[in-house]
Amino acid sequence: MTRPGEMTIGKAALSRRGFLAAGGALVVSFSVPAWAAPGGRAAALDPARSTSWIEIHADNTVLIRTGKSDLGQSTIYTAYPQVVADELGIAFEAITTVVSGDTDVTPDGGGTFALMSMGLSNLRKAAAYTREAVFELASQKFGVPRNQISVADGVISGGGMSATYGELVAGQDLRLTIPVKGNQTDFGGVEVLGDPPLKPIGAYRVVGKPYKNPSIRPKIAGETVWVGDVKLPGMLHARAVHPATLGSTLVAVGKVDRSQFPKAQVVVIGNFVAVVSESEWEAVQAAVQIADDTQWSEWKGLPPSGQLLDHLRQEVKWDEVSGTPGKENKGDVAIAVAKTHSGTYFTPFLKHAPIGPTVSLADVRPDGSVTLHTHSQNPGFLRYSIARMLSRPEEAVVIRTYPGPSHFGRSNGGNAGSEDGAVLLSQELGRPVRLQWMRDDDMKWSTQSSPMYTDVSIGLDDHGRMASYRADHKGPPMQDDRLISAILAGLPVIDPPSPTNPVPISNNKMIMSDPWAYDTVPNVAVTGHGAFQIGQRESPINLGLRDHSMRTPIQFQQNFPREVAVTEAAALAGADPLQFRLDHVSDDRFKGVLTRLREESGWVTRAASSSQKADGDGLLRGQGVSMIVREQGYWACAAHIAVRPDTGEVRVERLTIIVEPGVVVNPLQLKRQVQAGGLMGTSIALHEEVTFDESGITSEDWSSYPILTMSEIPEVKVVIVSRPELGVFGTGSETANALAAPAIAGAFLDATGKPARRIPLRPDYVKAILASDDGLGTRVQ
């Protein structure tokens, strides 16, 4: 209901509280900041106030706030301001401040994912609500009807009069209440509701231009404070002493040699052991000494990584968790067909492997308040998790976020690994504590992207068209957001993934994440099969191999088998794999990216080669194609590779990526995202696999978990296709990661005549694959 003095825009209500003598005000009272709670303790912004999202200042500068973080995508510093600028009708440069991540000064929470869907929609709507409210002010001030008010270049006009935003809002105390749902500490955060009048995309002027990311200059100049750079008076440096295995309990903690390390102190809370010192180097050395002298119980509860596929196929009980059918399933895949392609495909455990190991600084005060300085993709949910661990109200916890080494999804449930340990140590010692994991801690004690294996069967009809497609995807869950040090300390954490976990993202049912693309195939049966995390229930401390989403999670693992299998089906049909794809899609956006790929990549239209002939340099060369749709972004990729059959070396020579996201908000930033994502995907395709033995992870550094180096990079060509008329903001960023592996595997088939149904294509696997007939290197013909 609208009360007197209020106006309604969509579902927003504007309340005018009269003139403030102070002048220079925002669209809201500035004398009492929106986030100030009684007692002066920072709590959170009220997301129902428009000014919690967007502040317009009397000097015409604008501030925006988002609970999202930046992990290098630049979205919150480029795309968000660009869209807000267009909705308000102001210049990009007028948005001088982006407040992000910190839970006490941002309204929405929600993880750093779906940046171009709900995250963008929230700010776009908040901007539209704000613009309409200022238009109402202008209407009153100019004395002309609301429908005669317009804005251009930050100047609002009507009836021959005009004023800037700043002039209109100066001195006004307006409380614009906008409709929202959800809480900052919910996993997905707050959503802005209602239908404020959005500008048509065709009227956007700032969107589409290649603005630079304003956060890059201070980083490059050395001015940015990164997560590891934060210092507080009296701060102690800490190092963790992790258990000997993923199922060990503490038997006897070691002693620190006081004559050698006089300032070092050992802290033990249950199975959580750490060493602190005022000197970081002393903490590092003392932690090594303690680790050598500490006894843990033995545990052997994992299948070694070399037997992982066999374990998944033969040992895991896939009937403990109900299957998930694909939304597009139809027809009957048991129909008679002329030819059948079938195969098993496998993607291994992967590490997020940020370049810097996780580090956090916690300051727990005697009054019970907690300030946690960290780098998190979901500060709101981290706030919830820390409060839960300490059995304290959420109001007691503030999360401050800083730039850091990207986690690629590892912290999208709040934590990357070090946060809770820092809090426990600060609480125990009564001083700020900075907990820095070492390289091996980060490799062995963080979560990983879970593996998947897929049985695919494709039936071809008499004309060589796909008549049926069946895929059964099987893998452990992908989202364990429990705090690791809290688990070790025996403190409250959320439940691990299970079939009865009521939180959808923490349920271990496998979602179907890769939308079916070949919609002309009449018979489709795709099913996801979930399981428990490997070794978790066997571990006395409920750990085992904890899993977490990583760039295009689950979709990559489902898309890889689909795309490689379709390439193999094309070969069985004697068809060109790119044309074969075109022949099985009706969506014109897929047709568009595939057709463009053929033009841009130097693609040679022909069936995959069945007889292999080395080039003059002794290398076998091939071309491969992949495609994907994710969050309204359409993508196609071609890989041109060379294989040295005697050594098993695979070299990617060229990568061509076509992206059509509908509206291209910032072509410069999108190009850089896509180049990097394509190369990270190449790294995954060629190198990456987490190794482990019966007790724990054995990938512990960059030599046991190698990633792509500069000397291996292919020529990368990125083609951005803009289709603003579609009116959709497709996602960029992570999707590029998923494209390389299936395109490279397709090129492997073309180059060698042998399918490659697993990654990574490391020399030892490649030699085994070339000597076998199953694409996995496990069965010899």
Next chain:
Amino acid sequence: MIRIMVNGEMRTVQSPPDTPLLYVLRNELNVMSPKFGCGLAQCGACSVLLDGEEIRSCVTPVDSVADREVTTVEGLAARWAKQRNLSFDQTARTLHPVQEAWIEEQVPQCGICQFGMMIKVTELLDQNPKPTDAEIKAALTDSGPSPHLCRCASYAAILDGVHRAAQLMSEGARHD
């Protein structure tokens, strides 16, 4: 007492002599651009120039660099100004051409590795003002204790950045 020249300034170090240079720079001298990545000389995030040559500060005991000259990203602009005899006023307004190029080409994704990348590229361009793609790749992969790693895989942007930096350096000093 150990003394080291850091970014043109002679500094006295209290830390024990076996302390890795990285911890001395960050914790004692408040020089924060070298980052902790691995502590194993495997990634390059902690790289600094020692008398003009790239080293990994995470495995370099501070006493081994006593009385020598350490340059970090914070000191690149002043080093460039000195090399080119720029005035004080010019120096204050100038980033190193490698930094300028990194901004113009929008090289970083998350950016944590770029401090080491820029150090290595500065060393390269000192020796080879117009490197080819192959020479750039070799410098960042094979010429030091380990490859310089970028997990975001911003390598294509780094190639663009190095070529732009070479162009800027050949044009002389630039100003903001």
